[in-house]
Amino acid sequence: MKLRILALADIESKYLWDYFEKTKLEGIDLIISCGDLAPQYLSFLATYAKVPVLYVHGNHDACYDSTPPEGCECIEDRIYVYRGVRILGLGGSMKYNYGPYQYTDAEMKRRIFKLRLKLEKKGGFDILVSHSPALGINDGDDIPHRGFMGLTELLIDYHPTLFLHGHVHMNYDRSIRREEVYMDTRVINAYERYVFDVEIPDNPPKRGLFFRRPEGRKSLMQRRKQKKEQKKELTGAAIRRRSEKDAAERRAVEEAAARQKSAGEAAAQKSADVENAARQKEEMHDQQ
Numbered sequence: 468m469k470l471r472i473l474a475l476a477d478i479e480s481k482y483l484w485d486y487f488e489k490t491k492l493e494g495i496d497l498i499i500s501c502g503d504l505a506p507q508y509l510s511f512l513a514t515y516a517k518v519p520v521l522y523v524h525g526n527h528d529a530c531y532d533s534t535p536p537e538g539c540e541c542i543e544d545r546i547y548v549y550r551g552v553r554i555l556g557l558g559g560s561m562k563y564n565y566g567p568y569q570y571t572d573a574e575m576k577r578r579i580f581k582l583r584l585k586l587e588k589k590g591g592f593d594i595l596v597s598h599s600p601a602l603g604i605n606d607g608d609d610i611p612h613r614g615f616m617g618l619t620e621l622l623i624d625y626h627p628t629l630f631l632h633g634h635v636h637m638n639y640d641r642s643i644r645r646e647e648v649y650m651d652t653r654v655i656n657a658y659e660r661y662v663f664d665v666e667i668p669d670n671p672p673k674r675g676l677f678f679r680r681p682e683g684r685k686s687l688m689q690r691r692k693q694k695k696e697q698k699k700e701l702t703g704a705a706i707r708r709r710s711e712k713d714a715a716e717r718r719a720v721e722e723a724a725a726r727q728k729s730a731g732e733a734a735a736q737k738s739a740d741v742e743n744a745a746r747q748k749e750e751m752h753d754q755q
Contacts, residue, residue, distance in 0.1 A: 468550060468667045474657035476501035476598070476633025477525070479508045483660060492516050497549060501633035501657045502558050502568075502598035503527045506536040513538030519549060523558030525598040525633065526611075529567040542596060544578060546589055552667050553592040555582070555627075557618065560599045560634055563611040568598075576617040590673030591625040595652075600632045603700075604649050605656055607635055625674045626651040629665050633657050 473495045483491060497518055500509055502525025513520040513536065520539040524531060540547065542556030557578060562569040570578070586592060599615055600606040601622060606614030612635050622630060630652050637643050637658045645661065647654050655661060 468552065468669055469664060470496045470550075470552065470667060471662065471664050472496065473498045474501065474631050474655060474661045474663070475499070475504060475509075476657035476659070477503045477636055478659050479505055480660040484508055484511065487511075487515070489515055495662070497521070499554075499594075499596055499631055499657070500536075500539075501525070501596060501631055503633060506531055506534050509536035509539050521547060521549075521554065521556070521596065523556045523596050523598055524568040525558065526560035526566060526568050528558075532567070544582065546582070546585055546592060551669070552594060553589050554594045554596060555586070555592040555621075556596045558596075558598045561610055561613050561615065570615075572602075572616050575615045576620075579617050579621060586625065591671070592627055593667050593671060594629045594631065595621060595627050597630075597632045599634050600656075601630070601649075601654075604630075604654055605632065605635060605644065605647065607639070622649055622652050628653065628667055628671075630654045631657050 471494055473492070475498070492512075492515060495516065495518055498512060498516055498520040500520070500522035502523050504522075504525070509520055509522060520536070521542050522536060522539055523541070523543050535541070542554060543558050545556060547554045547556065557575070559568040559570050559575070562571050562574070595618070597615075597618055599618070600612075601618035602614040602616045603619060604614060604622075606612060618630075621627075628651075630649070632654075633656065635643055635656060635658070637645065637656060643656065645656055645658075653665065655663065
């Protein structure tokens with residue numbers, strides 16, 4: 468099945484809100500918000516869209532508790548099925564100031580654990596929707612923008628067709644990519660707005676812990692070992708990125724200090740030259 472999806476996250480698009488035209492939603496099969504958007508914005512789109520508007524919470528969506536987006540479907544901690552496509556929602560970000568919709572990696576894994584039985588019954592899922600990225604995939608080096616290992620493990624276990632996230636604004640850094648591929652999964656940063664087509668298999672293979680155990684316990688132990696190695700690799704990569712960034716910052720500070728020192732020495736030399744010139748001028752005046 469081919470779907471045209473409008474993905475949204477983080478900032479309200481003026482193209483869709485301030486300069487809205489109904490024709491801009493033509494041909495869209497599904498609208499998905501990855502969080503940190505005004506509820507009034509989503510309600511506005513739901514008013515004119517003839518398709519479902521799905522959403523998860525971002526770390527700045529505390530207002531949803533009192534003012535949820537009207538006419539929209541919250542898919543938080545559930546599997547939503549649309550035209551046979553299984554969509555899993557897991558919003559929130561890494562915990563950094565104990566605000567709402569923030570979780571530790573352990574808390575995110577507990578949320579996922581509670582969904583395992585449903586995932587096994589469904590034979591996996593086709594689209595993962597989150598606010599935060601997965602660890603090591605389009606995430607940041609700082610704690611607020613670090614990805615969840617639990618999400619990475621979901622990609623390893625279930626191989627969904629698509630993973631949508633937000634949270635890491637594309638204007639933070641030019642190196643942040645809109646799209647990339649992780650294993651069998653197409654990963655998309657939904658920052659602001661992004662329209663794309665995706666092909667979902669009509670009869671996707673059933674995936675999950677139970678469906679991937681042809682060799683029983685041995686297979687399970689191999690998967691646990693693979694996860695452990697994957698976590699070690701991703702954690703190591705994050706540490707290396709942080710170290711490289713720290714080294715670059717230290718070099719920048721050292722270079723700035725060297726430039727300042729050089730400028731100070733140049734100023735001191737210039738002052739000494741001026742004093743010498745003045746002294747020589749006084750000596751010549753005295754000799755006359």
